[in-house]
Amino acid sequence: MSELNVQIKSKEKSYPIFINNENLENLRTSILTFIKNNNYIIIFSRKVYKIYGKILNFPKDKIFILKDGENEKNKKNLDKILNFALSKKLTRQDYIIAIGGGVVGDISGFAASIYMRGINFIQVPTTLLACTDSSVGGKTAINTDFGKNLIGTFYQPKAVFINVNFLKTLDERQFKSGLxxxxxxxxxxxxxxxxxxxxxxxxxxxxxxxxxxxxxxxxxxxxxxxxxxxxxxxxxxxxxxxxxxxxxxxxxxxxxxxxxxxxxxxxxxxxxxxxxxxxxxxxxxxxxxxxxxxxxxxxxxxxxxxxxxxxxxxxxxxxxxxxxxxxxxxxxxxxxxxxxxxxxxxxxxxxxxxxxx
Ligand SMILES: NC(=O)c1ccc[n+]([C@@H]2O[C@H](COP(=O)([O-])OP(=O)(O)OC[C@H]3O[C@@H](n4cnc5c(N)ncnc54)[C@H](O)[C@@H]3O)[C@@H](O)[C@H]2O)c1
Missing domain, CATH: 1.20.1090.10 (Dehydroquinate synthase-like - alpha domain)
Incomplete structure (x- = not known):
């Protein structure tokens, strides 16, 4: 296991990136320990939920599932995620956690950045692209008919949990996409x-x-x-x-x-x-x-x-x-x-x- 640190100039924005290949069953405990007793919701990509929902074992009522594909990074889904967070009465001390590839990470990060002017956010990247790039650095966005990523924010997560074992189920095309x-x-x-x-x-x-x-x-x-x-x-x-x-x-x-x-x-x-x-x-x-x-x-x-x-x-x-x-x-x-x-x-x-x- 290694821990890297993103050092952003204003210190409160700095955050850890945990990289490991531990048993995925331990991931829920690691995340819950990190967020302490705060409330949270998890945004999963559909495919990732199908494969890992059981192993990760988060309570069902905290889970929002986003359909797969770049087209899902849109205003409608942003609205649904925000409504889900509101319906769970999340406060600014609570967390939005994204588990999936760059699509889930980008839209969830954007939702976190505007929910009550900014709520805590955690990235759990599950594609090679998200592990090597999109989960770190704080760019969030959705697409519009006018172009890609045209609406978004710079909003740093509080932590990034990278577990390389997720990559075992990534298909060849998505794996190469990350490359x-x-x-x-x-x-x-x-x-x-x-x-x-x-x-x-x-x-x-x-x-x-x-x-x-x-x-x-x-x-x-x-x-x-x-x-x-x-x-x-x-x-x-x-x-x-x-x-x-x-x-x-x-x-x-x-x-x-x-x-x-x-x-x-x-x-x-x-x-x-x-x-x-x-x-x-x-x-x-x-x-x-x-x-x-x-x-x-x-x-x-x-x-x-x-x-x-x-x-x-x-x-x-x-x-x-x-x-x-x-x-x-x-x-x-x-x-x-x-x-x-x-x-x-x-x-x-x-x-x-x-x-x-
Ligand atoms: N924010 C940034 O800095 C940044 C940087 C680069 C790219 N991006 C964005 O990232 C997005 C692309 O991300 P991506 O390539 O991860 O695509 P993606 O999020 O669409 O994921 C690709 C597919 O792989 C599935 N998948 C995810 N993890 C899996 C796993 N472990 N096993 C099996 N299937 C899995 C997903 O459900 C999805 O169907 C684009 O929207 C791009 O604009 C953002």
Whole structure:
């Protein structure tokens, strides 16, 4: 078991991240001990509840089940979660606990942030993507017809409980989706300004087989590296006024594909990998990176055999990119690779972007 700490500048927002592979039957006790005698509700994703409801054994009257899928991260469900919390008479000392992937984590975190102007929140990530990325850092959101994550808050949890055993039941597609964000950390590592060096790119190359066969200790090591990198970034820039933008490598293009395909066809991680390939292409065309590095990155991505996503009409993509919350009236913002494991921000007008592509 290891415990990492997120150090946000204002101390009251700092929180522990417990990473272990203990028996899942112990998880309920660990959480209840942490929240002491306070009241709580649990938001489960449907699939996770089906598989783990019995083992975790939380009282049924405290459980809200969210249907699966990105489309469930919406206003209607937000309203239902808030009403559920109200019906259970939760006060600000109480807790909303999310058990599931990034979808459950994002919508529950948002609900927690606005319920009585902010109630305690705990993340229990159960997908690789949520374990390595979305459960830490405090970004919460729901989607709208106008685009992804357009309504949300920065709201840090009180604790994150990561138990790697959850990953055993994750299907291959969702597992690889999480690897999409993991690979991203490899390509941004040196820009994270962590005081530790992990060389994640090498780790991914050397442990490729063990990762794909879900070796538990390798996965714990991998999660620790990614979380350490995220902690380093979020600790320096909680609200994305500067450094945190690097976490968006691959995301400008990814969000456009997700919006264009109505969040139904591809997973978030699959779109991120595609977005990284797109960013590598632009970076190479602008001669920010040499051919060797582009090849190394593409080779690593190919090794994990991510789902292939076809090219989309670039005019449609650019139009959606312009409504991204990070874009300004006439500028689309990209995070681009610039040297080994380093990235930097670049802004393009839609016309320049079309020319480059
Ligand atoms: N807040 C952030 O910083 C941040 C960062 C990255 C991504 N995200 C968001 O995360 C979301 C994607 O998260 P995700 O990839 O975890 O998808 P997800 O939450 O949709 O989960 C994927 C599927 O796996 C199932 N599942 C979860 N755990 C399981 C388990 N242990 N065994 C079997 N099935 C399991 C879920 O029920 C769901 O059907 C997107 O909405 C994305 O925008 C947020």
């Amino acid at each position: 999409g964000e993991v690979v991203k950390y490899g390509f941004i590592e040196k820009s994270c300004h962590s005081n530790q060096e992990f060389n994640l790119i090498n780790f991914l190359v050397e442990n490729h087989d063990k990762i794909l066969s879900k070796n538990i200790l390798t996965l714990m090591g991998l999660i620790e590296i990614c979380i350490n990198l995220k902690i380093s970034v979020v600790g320096q820039d909680e609200k994305e006024s500067g450094l945190r933008k690097i976490l968006n490598l691959g995301h400008t293009y990814a969000h456009a594909i997700e919006t264009l395909t109505k969040y139904k066809k591809y997973t978030h991680g699959e779109c991120v990998v595609n977005g990284i390939l797109f960013a590598l292409k632009i970076a190479a065309k602008l001669e920010k990176i040499d051919k060797e590095y582009k090849f190394l990155c593409e080779d690593l991505i190919n090794k994990f055999e991510f789902t292939h996503i076809p090219n989309f009409d670039i005019n449609k993509i650019i139009k959606i990119m312009q409504s991204d919350k990070k874009a300004t009236a006439n500028e689309i913002i990209f995070i681009l690779p610039c040297s080994y494991a380093r990235v930097e921000e670049e802004k393009f007008t839609p016309d320049t972007l079309k020319e480059i592509i």
